[in-house]
Amino acid sequence: MRCAFCEQNAQFHDRVTGHFLCPEHARLEVTESDQQRGSLPLTIRRATPADRHVIERLMLYFWGETTVECFDHEYDVPHLPAFLACDDGKVMGLLSYSEEEATLYVVALNVLPQAQGRGGAQALLEAALAEAQARSLARLMVSTTNDDLPALYLYQRFGFRIVEMIPGSLVKHHGREESGFAGIPVRDEIRLELLLTKADSQECFSKRGKNNAVALATEEKIQTNRTGP
Numbered sequence: 048m049r050c051a052f053c054e055q056n057a058q059f060h061d062r063v064t065g066h067f068l069c070p071e072h073a074r075l076e077v078t079e080s081d082q083q084r085g086s087l088p089l090t091i092r093r094a095t096p097a098d099r100h101v102i103e104r105l106m107l108y109f110w111g112e113t114t115v116e117c118f119d120h121e122y123d124v125p126h127l128p129a130f131l132a133c134d135d136g137k138v139m140g141l142l143s144y145s146e147e148e149a150t151l152y153v154v155a156l157n158v159l160p161q162a163q164g165r166g167g168a169q170a171l172l173e174a175a176l177a178e179a180q181a182r183s184l185a186r187l188m189v190s191t192t193n194d195d196l197p198a199l200y201l202y203q204r205f206g207f208r209i210v211e212m213i214p215g216s217l218v219k220h221h222g223r224e225e226s227g228f229a230g231i232p233v234r235d236e237i238r239l240e241l242l243l244t245k246a247d248s249q250e251c252f253s254k255r256g257k258n259n260a261v262a263l264a265t266e267e268k269i270q271t272n273r274t275g276p
């Protein structure tokens with residue numbers, strides 16, 4: 048799907064005008080809290096090897112490549128474990144992750160513009176959190192870039208804290224300053240952490256609120272895991 052104003056792939060959906068937008072033509076807008084979500088929530092399932100092509104397509108659509116450089120690693124996303132956000136069976140979003148040394152690293156998180164604003168990203172993060180809890184990991188880490196204000200908003204609303212910034216790492220990776228969200232130069236990798244002590248995850252649940260059925264179902268799973276062996 049193309050941006051309403053240029054030939055780039057759209058990454059965002061303007062909920063007011065209905066336009067689909069590339070990062071450069073997207074802007075932030077302050078709005079009131081507690082807005083009702085208009086559509087049914089997306090459903091979350093684990094990816095299987097049969098989903099590799101759809102994951103490749105999503106990565107190429109959003110980033111033009113299937114590898115991601117973050118956390119000082121280069122990850123081959125189609126070969127990582129993943130959760131998928133689906134609408135009536137159709138894959139609309141992706142969270143890929145890698146588990147290393149008691150940490151679940153979120154390597155990719157994307158929801159197609161036509162399915163945004165339905166709690167898909169939040170539900171994918173809930174699934175990753177449930178996975179980390181079930182495997183008794185110590186923390187979740189996510190990585191984004193300095194320009195990606197929607198992602199920084201989403202992660203901090205979810206309970207992540209900024210713990211590290213790698214200045215200039217994206218300029219080094221791209222060989223130049225690329226234009227990012229709203230035309231902000233893409234320069235730095237920003238890493239955020241969510242510690243998984245019981246107290247931290249309970250605080251994080253109560254802050255986020257319960258936005259949709261998927262989040263609720265996932266949370267029930269987490270509670271079950273907490274009381275498990």
Ligand SMILES: CC(C)(COP(=O)(O)OP(=O)(O)OC[C@H]1O[C@@H](n2cnc3c(N)ncnc32)[C@H](O)[C@@H]1OP(=O)(O)O)[C@@H](O)C(=O)NCCC(=O)NCCS
Nearest residue numbers: 058156157158163164165166167168169190191197198201
């Ligand atoms: C960022 C992204 C994953 C959000 O997906 P989504 O399914 O629309 O997010 P949700 O519906 O779960 O919304 C979660 C929260 O983020 C907010 N949010 C989502 N998109 C937003 C946007 N474009 N601008 C501002 N806030 C946004 C929602 O309002 C919600 O917050 P709230 O609970 O306070 O209302 C999606 O826009 C996307 O894939 N963007 C392009 C790729 C990208 O930037 N990925 C992140 C890379 S680190």
